[in-house]
Structures are given as structure tokens and as C-alpha cells.
Amino acid sequence: MQFAPLYPILYPILKRTFPNCLWSGSPQRKAIALTFDDGPHPKYTPQLLQVLDRYNITASFFWLGACVKAAPTVAREVYQQGHWIGLHGYHHRSFPLLKPDALKESLEKTQDAICQACQFEPKHIRDVRPPNGLFTPQTLKLLHQWQYRPVMWSVVPEDWVSPGVEVVVRRVIQQVRNGSLIVLHDGYHGGEDVAQTTNRLIPQLLQQGYKFVTIEELSTF
Template identity: 30%
Template sequence: MFKFMLKIYIIYLILVAFLPTLLGRIFHYNVIYKSKRNFPCVSITFDDGPDPLYTPILLSLLDKYKIKACFFLLADKVEKYPELSKKIVESGHEIGVHGYKHHINWFLGPKATYNEFIKSIEVIKNITGKYPSYYRPPWGLFTLFVYRSAKKLNMKIVLWSYMSWDWKVKNPDIIVKNILKKIKSGQILIFHDSSTNIASDKKAPGVMIKALEDIIKGIQEKNIKIVDINQFIFTKGDFNEKYI
């Protein structure tokens, strides 16, 4: 009986989790991961925050270069740091949902998945005053229920074009080199401004911030604009200078 139930569960995981993750991560089904616009631009995003130590430093750096990013927030941290969460929005940055907590969504059923979406959205909206229109699943893992919940709530799923592995690289020069070597127009870059999750290096956000300034300069030297996610996914017509 146990072996039979185990087989059923494995089949369930394949159909509900493995295949949807494959569709999202590899085949980019119904997700945003790059831009096809003719104008040379990239968008910068941050996951896992807000963080009371690193996010304020990051906001200052972005303000220095007049760059607007998208922060995919964990709702439980938004509850812990409401003023910091408000500051992200007040600074003109876009926000998205990264879940209520950073956990594997493969083990959530349809009702639990939808309820987490609702809870996360309500927490973020009530504290920041802004309804989050974007969603990025933790670790980029999907289920059928993630797709269904996002569609029902009219949320766009945003992934990334290139992973810098900033959450574990200890040398900022390596991050800079890897990004600038592969950077090209139309990419969504992903970084992390918190290090409270499993497997992430505790000092990783500080290393990322050290690398980010050189990354910004390097991208600009390539005559590529860094734009916020809303401008990045704008699909009608050619890119207009007034949005920069």
C-alpha cells in the first residue's frame, strides 16, 4: 500500500509541480523573462527583502544613479519592516510578491496556494498602499495552482534572463565580470537584498551591493538603459524616450 501511494504521489508531483516548473523555467510559458523591444534596455529586480540592513543602502545607491527597480517582497518581512516597505514605494520603485514566506510552493494545494497569494497581496497593499501586479515564485518553482492563482488575480509572473548567483558568490568582482560579460539588451537581472533563506551566504547582499555600482556603470557604458519593469514590459509601439 505504501509503495502504491508513493507512486501516486510521485505522479502527482510530476504533473502538478515538475512539468509546470519545466514549462515556466525552460520554455517560459506564460512568464515574462525578457523584452523584445528595439530600444536597448534592461531591468533590475531584487528578491527576498525588505532587509533592515541592506535595503536602505541599496535604495541610496539606486537613488544615486536615478534607477528604478522592482522589489519582489516577502509579505512576512513587509509586516516586520513596514516603514522600510513604504520607503521602497515612496522612492518610486515597483513592487511584486515573492510569497508570504520563502518556502517551496510544491507542497501547497490549490486552496493554500490561492490563500497565500491573497494574504501576501493584502499585507503588501495595506502597508505600502500599492497593489502588487507582479509575482515571482520562490526559487522559480511553479505548480499548476501558481499559474491559476496568478491568472485569477491578474498578476504577471516575472522571472529573469540571467542568474548572477549573487546569493552565494563571495567576490564582488566575479559578479561584475559575469554580468557584464553576458549582459545584453532585453534582459531582466535578478539580485537579492536579503540573506535569511536556506543556502544563501549571510554576507551575500553586502557583496552584491559592492558589485552593483560597477555593474550599473558597466551597463551604462554599453549604452544600455536601465528601466523599471513597467517600462520594460510595455509592448505597444516603440520605446519612447519620455519613459526613461
Template identity: 35%
Template structure:
């Protein structure tokens, strides 16, 4: 072949190469906006920003606290979800209400937004309806503990037993206005009998026991009450305290120490189910 042919073919190949190259660049420019549009195309980015703004405005309407910015909303939802899965303990207080100790217990519970169950003696409730009202007003639960803390009630004739429970339950319920619901019964001194189980269930009250006994009624000292809880507490525990029936300053001080400890251990305070 003579040199002119070589130059001609070289020129042709170069031309074809340039055309292919330009075509590739043009095509890549056409595809590029499709892939990168969400972050680089100003118009689409503006539209996305507007959408985020609308989502933020929607947040309060969906009942999300604050709801100002989507990032914060998501964070709060996560915490709420975690909270519901936390281990729980139920605090219960027997033999009150008493003017000396029940208000102190309520004040401590309020600091930790902890609800509790108060197993009240009917005569105490009748003597201090203002305290029953304060207990009921804070989403605590009222529990029937008989009219006179009668540990022998489980041995009564079923009819008499039924009347006894109805009387104390009514005493608690009507101490507050509007009348409260009393759906639980706890036998004084834990003196359960099969008949008492049956009668309390028939009167519409669930028998309420406990799984951690602090023995605070025996006044063993604040450290002993605290230790009894720390050694025995477990997820789902029902802990027995007393806010009446005798001097309970040890109970109040133990509660002051236990509430932050239990909270630090990850426990949420709840009512027995």
C-alpha cells in the first residue's frame, strides 16, 4: 500500500473515533441527570425540600410531640418504642391512706412519674377522703384491703365475706368524686383462702399478690428495706410496701433511695395487669 492510502484510512478511523467519542459524551450527559437529579438538579432539590417541609408541618397533626423537624420526630419515636419494651416493676402500698406518710409517698412517686397501687383500708379511706382523691387523681390504682384490715375475712361465710368486700370497695370508690373504679383486692396479711379468691373474683375484683416483700412493716431499717428490693427485684415484680399501719418513715426513706436506683437499672414503673 502506498502512504496516501494509509493516511486516508488513518484519517477515516480518527473521524469515526471522534464521532463515537462525542456520542458517548452526549449520551452520558443525557443519563447523568437521571441518576444525580435528587441531589444536584436544583429544581428537584427544591421540590424535595418543599416535601420535607410539608412532612415537618404534618408531624404535629399526627400527634407527634413537638414535631418541628423530621429528624427529631424519628428520634423521639425510637425512645418511646424502647420505653414500652423496658422491664417493669409495680409498686404497691398497703394499709393507708395516712396523713403522715401517703403525701410523702405521692410526692416521691410524682418526681419519677411513677404510678402505684394503693391497697387502702376502708375506714382509713372514709376518714381521709382528700387523700383518696389525691391518690386517684394521679393515675394511681385503688385496691380494696377490707374495711378494718381484717386478716380473718377469708374464713367468713361466703355471704358475709361478700358483704365485707362490697362495703370496703364502696367505701374506697365513693371517697372520690366522681366515684373511682376499684378492680383489685388484696387480702390483709396475705391471708388468702380459696373462698376469698372466689368471692373477690365474683365481686369483680382481681386478687392482687406480690413477688417482693420488703418487710417494711417490721421496721427493719432503711438499708434492709432497700437491700430486700435490690436482691429480689426482677422484671414484672410486684413490690409490697406500707404507707400506713404504723410508723413508716423507713419506708419513705427507702423509697427515696430505691426510685432512682430502679430507674437507673432500666425499670419502668407500672401498674399490675
């Protein structure tokens, strides 16, 4: 069963209930953020980078530490091309299932893997997106305590179940608004279509007058 039709209903409810997460940008500006979860992938992410480079678009990537370890060269290429980097945990495990020590270790290990792969000095990567979009008030309390910023979404076309490029593109176009935070996937689930999907989406959204920004830029509007 696909839950894509429910996300536009859930989003405004969750945004009101948990205002300390970043759900979207300003509704007064035609700025949107294109984000990608579950990578980097040795095949799908380089294909995606070619598309982003073709249109001169800067995106945001939320990485799994294990995938960074498996594809450090790809991670470094993403970073060197100027894309924004966030954390998605070391493995794709829902944060509420982890004890606080295990959650903290997962985030720190992912950050260390990114620093090693991208060859920059260790620093605090602030943005975190919980796998599956699942969290509890306690999860958010811990993330804020550790000085992380929870980053969520406003457009989720459910590409990880591979409904087809046309379906994903249509869902995004129908849901996108000023300030939208769009989630796609360049990992092992959904990533096989990500380059083609993105190549179809970007020109349509540009034609509608949207400007693509990173998570950091979106949060300042």
C-alpha cells in the first residue's frame, strides 16, 4: 500500500504540532529545496550529480554513514560540487528504536565517516533527518540537546517504492508550493530512477519560476 496521498494531509498537522523542526521555507518566496536521502550510492548518485550539474542546481543530501563508508569517493564528489550535507543515521534504523547512547553514536559515526570521506576537518554537521520520517518528542529533545536541527519535509512523492518516473514527477508538481522541501532518494530504494526523475522535474519547476536553494538557505527565508 502506498501512503503518498496521505503526506499532504499529515504535513500541516505535524508542522503545527512540532514547530521546532524545519518543515519548509517561507510561503512568500518562490524558493524550494531539493533533498536526497539514503545515499551516497556508487551508481545512482553520480548519475544524479550529472543532472544537477547540467542545470547548475545545488541540492541537499542526507547520508547514511554506512553508505558513505562504502562509497567515499562519491561522497567526496558531492561535497566538492558544493552540495549541502546532512545526517540520516549510520544505518537506516528508525531513531525511536534506538536508545539515546546508540542514537548519539549513530550520528557521530556518520559525521566522522563524512569528514573522512570528504577530507575536511571534523566539524559539527547540524542537520539531521530521521529515517522514515519517524520521531518522538523524546527524539527531538535529544537532537536539540545535542545541537542538531531536525529537518523534515513538505513534499514526499514516495519514490522509494518505485511507482515510476511519471508518477513521482506528477506528485511533486501537484504538491509543490513556495518554500517546499522536497524529498527524493538516491539510495538502494528508489535511487534507480532518481536521475531521470530529477531531470524531468527541474526544468518544469524552473519554468514555474521556482529557485532551488539548499536547506541552509531555505531556513533563512
